[in-house]
Every structure is written in structure tokens, then in C-alpha cells.
Amino acid sequence: xxxxxxxxxxxxxxxxxxxxxxxxxxxxxxxxxxxxxxxxxxxxxxxxxxxxxxxxxxxxxxxxxxxxxxxxxxxxxxxxxxxxxxxxxxxxxxxxxxxxxxxxxxxxxxxxxxxxxxxxxxxxxxxxxxxxxxxxxxxxxxxxxxxxxxxxxxxxxxxxxxxxxxxxxxxxxxxxxxxxxxxxxxxxxxxxxxxxxxxxxxxxxxxxxxxxxxxxxxxxxxxxxxxxxxxxxxxxxxxxxxxxxxxxxxxxxxxxxxxxxxxxxxxxxxxxxxxxxxxxxxxxxxxxxxxxxxxxxxxxxxxxxxxxxxxxxxxxxxxxxxxxxxxxxxxxxxxxxxxxxxxxxxxxxxxxxxxxxxxxxxxxxxxxxxxxxxxxxxxxxxxxxxxxxxxxxxxxxxxxxxxxxxxxxxxxxxxxxxxxxxxxxxxxxxxxxxxxxxxxxxxxxxxxxxx
Numbered sequence: 328x329x330x331x332x333x334x335x336x337x338x339x340x341x342x343x344x345x346x347x348x349x350x351x352x353x354x355x356x357x358x359x360x361x362x363x364x365x366x367x368x369x370x371x372x373x374x375x376x377x378x379x380x381x382x383x384x385x386x387x388x389x390x391x392x393x394x395x396x397x398x399x400x401x402x403x404x405x406x407x408x409x410x411x412x413x414x415x416x417x418x419x420x421x422x423x424x425x426x427x428x429x430x431x432x433x434x435x436x437x438x439x440x441x442x443x444x445x446x447x448x449x450x451x452x453x454x455x456x457x458x459x460x461x462x463x464x465x466x467x468x469x470x471x472x473x474x475x476x477x478x479x480x481x482x483x484x485x486x487x488x489x490x491x492x493x494x495x496x497x498x499x500x501x502x503x504x505x506x507x508x509x510x511x512x513x514x515x516x517x518x519x520x521x522x523x524x525x526x527x528x529x530x531x532x533x534x535x536x537x538x539x540x541x542x543x544x545x546x547x548x549x550x551x552x553x554x555x556x557x558x559x560x561x562x563x564x565x566x567x568x569x570x571x572x573x574x575x576x577x578x579x580x581x582x583x584x585x586x587x588x589x590x591x592x593x594x595x596x597x598x599x600x601x602x603x604x605x606x607x608x609x610x611x612x613x614x615x616x617x618x619x620x621x622x623x624x625x626x627x628x629x630x631x632x633x634x635x636x637x638x639x640x641x642x643x644x645x646x647x648x649x650x651x652x653x654x655x656x657x658x659x660x661x662x663x664x665x666x667x668x669x670x671x672x673x674x675x676x677x678x679x680x681x682x683x684x685x686x687x688x689x690x691x692x693x694x695x696x697x698x699x700x701x702x703x704x705x706x707x708x709x710x711x712x713x714x715x716x717x718x719x720x721x722x723x724x725x726x727x728x729x730x731x732x733x734x735x736x737x738x739x740x741x742x743x744x745x746x747x748x749x750x751x752x753x754x755x756x757x758x759x760x761x762x763x764x765x766x767x768x769x770x771x772x773x774x775x776x777x778x
Contacts, residue, residue, distance in 0.1 A: 341752045343743025343776065349593030349641065350772040356581045358383040358574035359602050360761050362632065364434050365511075365539045366572040367391050368442065370412035371400035371420075372518065373543050375569030379410040382574055386760040387432035394439060397423040417567050418519050422448040426486070429454045431731070431760045437466045437508040438536075440489065441515030444475035447493025453486040457731040457757075463487055466512040469500045473516050497522040497563055504682065505655040507532035510559070514540070514547075520563040529556045532655040533606045538631050543567045555652070575602035575634040579659045580762045582610050583737045584769070586663050588639040589619050590670050590745045596639050596772060597624075603633040609657030610664060611637075617644040617671055644671035646716050651679025658682055661712075662694045662738035669703040670745055671716040681710040693728070693735050700725030701746060724748030733757040737765060744774060 363383040368391065370377035382388065392410075396402050399421035401413035415421070420442065429436040429452055436452055440463065443450050453459065464483025471477060474492035479485065497520040500513050510526050514536055517524025537547050537559060545565040550558045581601045588596040603626065615621055620642045626635040644667060657664070661683060668675035683690035691712065695705050702722030704715035723746025727739035736755045743750030758765050766776045 339754060339756055341740065341755050341776065342749050343740050343752065344749040345746070346591060346744055346773055346775045348773055349595070350588050350591050350774060351595050352772045353597040353599060354584065354768055354771065355599045356576045356584065356601065356768075357385065357762055357764070359577040360385065360387060360579070361434065361507075361533060361535050362539070362572075362574050362602070363388045364391050364432070364438060365535055366574060367395050367402070367412065368438060368515070369539055369543045369567065370569065370572070371395040371398065371402075371414050372417045372442070373414040373567040373569045374416050375414065377412045377414065377569040378571045379412065380408075380571070380573045382410050383577065383761070385763050386430055387435060390428065390430040390432055391435045391439070394427045394429065394435065397425065397427060414567070414569060417564070418446065420446045420448060423450055426451045426453055429458060431455050431458055431733070431757060433458060433461050434508055436463065436485065437512050438515055440466050440470060440487070441512035442518075443489045443491050444470040444473050445495040445516040445519040446491045449488070449490050451486055451488045455731070459485045465506065465509050469498060469509065469513050470516055472496060472498050472500070473520065495520040497524045499525040501527040502529060505530045505532050506682070507536070507655070511536040514559065514561050517561045517563050518545070518565065522563050524561045524563060526559045527552070527556060528559070529554075530652055530655055531557050531606055533604065535604070535632075539572075542570050542572070542631050544570075573629045575629060575632055576600045577761070578602050578604075578607050578610070581637060582660045582663050583741055583762075583765075584772070585614070585621070585637060585639050586667050587741045587744055587769070587774070589614065589621075589642050589644065589667065590741070592641050594639070594641040598637040598639070600634055601637050603635050606656050609653045610660040613647055613649055613653070613657065613664060614667065617647045617667065618642055619644060646671050646673025646675040648675070649677045654679045654682065659734060662690060662697070662734050663741060665694045665698060665712065665714055666738050666742045668714040668716055669698050669721055669742070670719055672718040673716050675714045675716060677712040677714070679710055680712055690732065690735065693730055693732065694738070697727050697735060697739055697742065700727065701742060701750060719745070721746045722748060723750050726751045726753060728753050729755070729757070731757050733760050733762065737762065740769075740776065
């Protein structure tokens, strides 16, 4: 099998039909988006030069790089894809000369809010039409405890003006719902505060922030609570020192290739160097429960994160009942899991999906529309999604409206590979925000996508 790296991808509308044959080959997906955002932010706060290998070069992460440059960090890219960040030091962020445009990235906007709230500078953030619809109040409320001032549109929506506090107070905050973004925003605000910042989360969420803070020299402790949650404590004013970072392949991006290989008959695909953080691999667990033939090869640790190669073969899938407490470990993967459930035999129930309502789109409603418009019966019961599997016979023939949501667009493209009639997708341009080169990579396996 040959290794293929992604390159530029087409955009706009797309019609997807069944591939002429199976998907076969060995590929690498782009770097983890969550880790890439954090690597740039923490390197910008550290003293010295950080070298980053494998950084995701999608639009979302490039917006973070631009924002950190505007705040005083020196950031450059070599021709071989390595990035260099000369940090300005904790507490030394500069007031930006212009508005910080975060594009489509809710992660960047929310995490950066924590940094901006705890530095004595004035800043304004905005984003594209999709991001300007997403709520920021969930981070504004706890961050106001630092003494920072926020001014936003109705409902806490961007554009958002922040007057940071030069002497921020440490926070003690219990998350009302599991959210790695809110947790991270509070911890980042605590970096520049005297004393200990504490966050309690009801169930464990992805812990890349905690791992990377330790990597750069911060003191972070984590204690489990009797009810299964966690308490994270950060000692403020750490001496952050530049450290090299290797970014593993993004498991959320690998999910689309993985499900496509499970569903398209005769497929046999290896996805190399994928991050295997246990708080990110709920989808892998779920697909195995459905009967998916998914093996992990060459498990190892790189840059403080577990990684491995995924070997995936076409499988006969059965319905699944996914518990609500698994949601934080696969919150971005529910649209593509819904496609797998639609193809499976039996009735699946995906529980506890309230967080999907505040993603790039209302992903719960949009996922239902994606399936219903292509002949799959679904039902929403509270925060649960019930999907009637077709046993491998999805009618298709419908139009998928993506609402500027990259994960919906990719899920729709995988759906079209196994439907009986072609599937039309209204817009695929936003796929580049998280997975540049998606279509080229999938076509290298035999998908046959064309504009």
C-alpha cells in the first residue's frame, strides 16, 4: 500500500455516488486540531523558541496563528512544514492593532477568551457568519470572575470586545455541562493569576490542555470525584518554557476515513499516526461494539500523547445503544456515527446529545435532516437520537444542507459512497477548516469524488 498525504481540495457543491470499487491504501490524516490550537497558544506564552511538527494547516488553526502573531508572538513556517514560535512570555501579550478574526473556529475563540481576559489589554474578536451565531456566554460568565469586562451582541454572540484585567483573580468553577472548551478557557485565564485556579467537570472531557500545560512547565493536578467527575487545579504564574511539540493525526478527521472503510464493501485501509487519547476515542469503542473490524497497530507515545495506526476493514455493522457518558469522548463524531448507524442493521439510540445543538450548526437537527432527506427514519427523544438502520440499503437521492459545518459536509460525503442514489451536498468549502485535502486523500483510496 502507498502512503498519500493530503493536498488542496475542491470546494462548493458536490454530488456523491457509489465508488466503482472498494477503498484501499495507507494514508495519514492532518494533525489534531485541538492540539494544534493549544500548541500555538502555549508556545506564544512560553519563553524561547518552540518547534512544532505536524501542525494542522487548516483554516481554523491558521486563524489561531494569525491571532497569536497579532498579540506579539513571532511565528513562521519552514518549507518542510515545521513551524517555529518565538513566545513573548506569560503576561506579555500585546494589544492587537486590529480586530482578531477567528473565522469558523469556536475552539480558538473560546480558548483565546481565557488568555485575553487575564491580560491587561483591550481586544475585539469576530468570526464568520457561522461563528457569529454560536454562543460565547458559556465562557464569558465564568471569565467575568477574573475581573475582565465583556461586551457582546445579544445572547453573548460575536463580535466580542474584551477588556482584560492586568491582575486577574483566580477562578473556582464547576462546569454545568461537560465542555473541554470552557474548562480550557478557565484554565488559560488562571495562567496569569496569582494563586490556584480550579475547575470541576461532571464527566471527564478531552485533556489536551492539561497535558500540554505540563509539557510547557505548568503544575497541574487532577483528582477524580466520587461521582465520576474530575477536579483540575492549576498553579498560577508558572514559568512556561519553550518545548518542541509533535502533533499526532486527528482522530476526529480519521473518523470519516474510518467509517467509509467500514461501510464500502471490500475496503481495507490503514490510517497512520492517529492520536489515541482515551478521552477522544469513544467512536472507536462504539464502532467495535457495532461489529466494526478495527485494529490498532504499533501503539506508542509521541509528544506526551498516545498514538497508533488504525487498520480498518469493511464490516457488517449492528445497531448500538451509546451511553450519554460517552458523549464527551466523541462529541464531534456523532454525525459520522449516525451515518454508520443508518447503514447498520437494527435500531440505534445515541444518548445525551444536547451539546450538538451549539456546534457550528445545530448538529442534532442537521444530522436528522441529513438522514431523513436520504430515506433514513429517525426520531429525537429529548437529547437522544434514534436511528432506524437500513441493513446496508440507504435510498439516498437527497440534498444535504451543511449550514457551513465541515463535519456535516464530510459525513454527507461518506453517506453518498453507500447510498443507492447519488447524494447532493450544497457546500463543501468549509471542509478545509479542519481537513485540508480531504477529497484528494479520499480519492487516493478509490472514493471517486468529483465536483
